[in-house]
Amino acid sequence: MSLRNLLFGSNAKTGTVPRVERFEGLSLIFALLLVLSLAGTAAASLCVWRQPDADISGIFGSGSYKTVFADITDAQKQKVEERLGFPLDADETQFKYFPVFKGKQRVGTAMSHAGKGQFGAIEVVVAVVAGDSGPVIKEVRIQRDREKAKAALRSKDFLGQFKGKGLTDTFMVGEDIETAVKGAEKASQAVATAARKLLVVYDGLGRP
Amino acid sequence: MNFFRFALKNLFAHKTRTLLTLGSMTVAVAVLFTLVSFNRGYEKALKTQLQGMGIHMMVVPVGCPYEAASLILKGGKIPNYLPAGVLDQVQAIPEIDVAAPTFMSAIVRPEEGRTDIYIGVDSATLRLKNWWQLKGRFPEKPNEAMLGHDVTLIELSNIGDQIYMPEKDITFDVVGELEPTGNEDDGFFYIPLATAQAMFDQPDKLTGISIRLKNPDDAPVVSAKLATIKGAEVITMGELLGTMMTLMGSAKSLLLSIVMIIIIISALGVLNTVLMSVFERTKEIGVMRATGASQAHIFGLVWLETLMLSLLGGIGGLGLALVGARALESVVKRFLPLAPKGSVVALEPGSFLLIMAFVLGIAVVAGFYPALRAARAKPIEALRSE
Numbered sequence: 287m288s289l290r291n292l293l294f295g296s297n298a299k300t301g302t303v304p305r306v307e308r309f310e311g312l313s314l315i316f317a318l319l320l321v322l323s324l325a326g327t328a329a330a331s332l333c334v335w336r337q338p339d340a341d342i343s344g345i346f347g348s349g350s351y352k353t354v355f356a357d358i359t360d361a362q363k364q365k366v367e368e369r370l371g372f373p374l375d376a377d378e379t380q381f382k383y384f385p386v387f388k389g390k391q392r393v394g395t396a397m398s399h400a401g402k403g404q405f406g407a408i409e410v411v412v413a414v415v416a417g418d419s420g421p422v423i424k425e426v427r428i429q430r431d432r433e434k435a436k437a438a439l440r441s442k443d444f445l446g447q448f449k450g451k452g453l454t455d456t457f458m459v460g461e462d463i464e465t466a467v468k469g470a471e472k473a474s475q476a477v478a479t480a481a482r483k484l485l486v487v488y489d490g491l492g493r494p
Numbered sequence: 495m496n497f498f499r500f501a502l503k504n505l506f507a508h509k510t511r512t513l514l515t516l517g518s519m520t521v522a523v524a525v526l527f528t529l530v531s532f533n534r535g536y537e538k539a540l541k542t543q544l545q546g547m548g549i550h551m552m553v554v555p556v557g558c559p560y561e562a563a564s565l566i567l568k569g570g571k572i573p574n575y576l577p578a579g580v581l582d583q584v585q586a587i588p589e590i591d592v593a594a595p596t597f598m599s600a601i602v603r604p605e606e607g608r609t610d611i612y613i614g615v616d617s618a619t620l621r622l623k624n625w626w627q628l629k630g631r632f633p634e635k636p637n638e639a640m641l642g643h644d645v646t647l648i649e650l651s652n653i654g655d656q657i658y659m660p661e662k663d664i665t666f667d668v669v670g671e672l673e674p675t676g677n678e679d680d681g682f683f684y685i686p687l688a689t690a691q692a693m694f695d696q697p698d699k700l701t702g703i704s705i706r707l708k709n710p711d712d713a714p715v716v717s718a719k720l721a722t723i724k725g726a727e728v729i730t731m732g733e734l735l736g737t738m739m740t741l742m743g744s745a746k747s748l749l750l751s752i753v754m755i756i757i758i759i760s761a762l763g764v765l766n767t768v769l770m771s772v773f774e775r776t777k778e779i780g781v782m783r784a785t786g787a788s789q790a791h792i793f794g795l796v797w798l799e800t801l802m803l804s805l806l807g808g809i810g811g812l813g814l815a816l817v818g819a820r821a822l823e824s825v826v827k828r829f830l831p832l833a834p835k836g837s838v839v840a841l842e843p844g845s846f847l848l849i850m851a852f853v854l855g856i857a858v859v860a861g862f863y864p865a866l867r868a869a870r871a872k873p874i875e876a877l878r879s880e
Contacts, residue, residue: 336607405658405665406649430606432649432658434665 333400333409335384336429342386345413345425346393351384356494358487366490369453370483381487383494386413394424397488401480404472406432408439410480412448414488421489422452426481435470439477448481453489457482501798504771515760515767516807519853522760523811526753527849528819528839533746535823535840548623550710551730553584553703553720575699580726584703587719589712594618594704597687599694601661608648610659613682614690622706627673629653633686640670640684657683662693757856760807765860768800772868783873793869800861801854808853812846 335341342349357380358366367373384396394415400407409430414421426448428440438444444466451457457478459465465474488494505512555574584593597614620632630653633640639657641649651657657666666685674680691697707716713730720728772779779792823839 334607337605400650402650405656406651430603430608432660434658434660436660 333398335398341411346386349386349388351386354383354494356381356491362490366487369486397484399480399484401476403431403433403476408476410477412481412484417452420453422450423448433473435467438467439473501795501802505799511767515763518763519760519807520810520814522756523808523853524814527811527815529749529753530845531839531841536838538840539838549704550707551705551728553726553728556727575696576726578698580723583723589707589716590705591708592618592622592706594622595700596702597690598701611682612690613684614687615684616687622704628670630670633669636686636689637666638669639666641668642672642680642682643674644680646671761856761860764800764803768864772864779868779871780873789869793865796865796868797861800857804853804857808850
């Protein structure tokens with residue numbers, strides 16, 4: 287085995303360059319592999335914060351953000367689960383927060399989470415600010431969904447209901463939250479539950 | 495033994511200079527070893543992945559690969575599809591065990607940072623990929639879907655759930671889940687072939703036919719038969735691997751050229767270090783010659799110093815490569831457009847031995863001049879020098 291062969295692989299031995307006709311024939315396979323490489327990365331980026339700049343300017347007017355990772359201890363997890371009334375997912379051992387700053391002053395915190403809707407995942411971004419008795423929601427946004435009631439779920443009428451909600455609110459659709467539209471109760475509750483979960487976990491982790 | 499100790503002592507008489515030279519040689523060898531290991535690993539991983547597809551060859555429409563890839567990734571239509579009759583012609587070839595038709599297309603949602611890739615399949619795919627482990631069942635009715643493992647995680651959807659495709663206003667019942675395959679199959683939505691064709695307005699058209707042969711040795715015969723089909727082109731997995739490696743080759747040539755320059759600079763550094771050492775020890779060499787050391791002894795001593803310096807650099811390079819290769823791999827894979835799953839860096843002893851032989855070869859050349867100059871020094875002149 288020559289060094290050249292070792293470095294360039296067996297094709298280099300002959301020094302051949304593939305003919306144009308050969309390239310043409312590979313169309314779909316290349317397409318497949320290119321698509322595949324993207325598909326693989328998508329799986330690893332489950333519920334990232336997709337459009338931080340747009341969300342920050344939309345919610346806070348302007349500002350910058352940092353990324354904070356917070357591990358949840360067993361004791362914290364137990365308390366959080368008691369408050370939520372349901373267990374965290376098995377892989378939820380670390381949470382990601384985005385403190386938002388205007389200059390040096392922290393003006394709030396953004397978080398993202400995927401909840402199970404009626405027709406797939408619904409990814410929400412929740413912005414919280416300090417309230418008189420704990421953190422309260424400044425705004426909830428939907429960054430990805432595949433719901434039939436997409437427009438209603440993203441409407442100000444629905445999402446506006448979350449503004450000012452705090453830790454003592456129930457976030458129950460049909461009680462203190464109106465459904466986005468008739469027939470979208472499950473999706474509406476998914477958004478509400480995701481918002482409450484982020485709020486409770488944020489508080490449970492000591493508001494990192 | 496004394497000869498080695500003497501050479502080592504000479505080398506480390508000027509620690510800073512020797513360590514700097516060693517450092518440059520270490521980095522050069524580490525980069526070369528990592529590059530070679532990456533090449534070997536990439537080829538191996540690609541081969542494994544292609545073999546794992548269980549496909550011996552594919553029939554695809556004629557067209558430009560870059561245009562097709564770009565169009566599909568942007569959710570557009572590719573210019574050419576396989577006509578409906580091709581599948582019958584392929585299935586009529588007796589050497590073919592399974593011919594699985596597929597129709598692939600994508601729905602791109604740039605504002606959501608997500609691309610859904612739909613693959614229209616029929617039961618032949620299940621026979622082709624007979625290692626697949628399914629939960630539930632394969633989609634058969636028009637509105638049924640099976641989800642790849644990654645899709646179940648991304649969409650938080652499982653058997654019994656529904657998946658809505660807003661762009662086409664179609665609701666699918668999830669009837670199956672693919673257990674993790676570790677390859678690209680995990681990232682797709684699988685739907686019935688006819689549904690996919692109708693959904694993307696290409697009834698009876700195909701984007702490819704994957705083929706498994708009864709006997710892989712029949713590939714040339716089958717390939718020749720398939721080549722007669724109008725509008726279709728045949729690609730064997732071996733050809734695909736070769737072309738992909740060649741595509742990578744140009745980038746590797748550039749990298750290798752840079753590494754070679756680094757190695758030559760390092761070799762010049764070694765030459766400089768040893769030559770300076772020879773100049774500084776002129777008097778000492780004169781004493782050695784006056785007390786009975788032959789020219790061969792002096793030549794051997796100086797040459798040995800060069801070889802030891804290069805050998806130590808090589809070993810250091812190996813250590814650095816072992817420590818840094820995995821970290822480098824994770825970075826490289828993010829930017830590699832055709833990155834196969836699994837490790838793409840194969841740290842093999844054979845590669846290291848070959849590189850060490852290469853480095854020592856360079857050291858032999860680099861050490862020749864200082865050794866010759868030292869050996870040729872006349873004792874009387876050397877003793878006079880300050």
